[in-house]
Amino acid sequence: MADSPRTPERPARRSRRSHYAVEKSLDDSLEVAAQGLAALLDSLQRSGMADGLSGYRTMQAVVIQQKLWALSNKRTKVLPRFRTIARTADALHRIFSGYAAVMDKLRKLDALALSQPQPQPQPGGAPPSDPGSVSGPAKEEAETVGEGSEAPSGADP
Numbered sequence: 001m002a003d004s005p006r007t008p009e010r011p012a013r014r015s016r017r018s019h020y021a022v023e024k025s026l027d028d029s030l031e032v033a034a035q036g037l038a039a040l041l042d043s044l045q046r047s048g049m050a051d052g053l054s055g056y057r058t059m060q061a062v063v064i065q066q067k068l069w070a071l072s073n074k075r076t077k078v079l080p081r082f083r084t085i086a087r088t089a090d091a092l093h094r095i096f097s098g099y100a101a102v103m104d105k106l107r108k109l110d111a112l113a114l115s116q117p118q119p120q121p122q123p124g125g126a127p128p129s130d131p132g133s134v135s136g137p138a139k140e141e142a143e144t145v146g147e148g149s150e151a152p153s154g155a156d157p
Contacts, residue, residue, distance in 0.1 A: 037106070063082070063085060066082075067082050070082070
């Protein structure tokens, strides 16, 4: 009995989502992110937070002048009040600076782009394997994505 030529077995196929399903999932995720950011912005605007900045700048100048006056006039009884203000300001700063760092990266999304790679000849005339890489300011942003993304707790150490 002659051996029949055997067809090589196909490797098992991995389940692949269609390009449409992947793009739809990405679109849905981006919509959720956009809605979340819009809700945060709306909340901050409605609360008057943006408009209140000048008042906090004035308070900053006054409190610093008061601390300098208290120190120069040896008013030690009121110095613990400044410590309380500093601790609260530090906790607020940890929270706000975390948000500011995240928003700083997100506001630069328009600059994030793939560079066009220089085609490298491949053996056998195959096309280059790297479809593109991140370059320029976008590369710096991509390299730092995730840095400082820990959300501060705001609690005193």
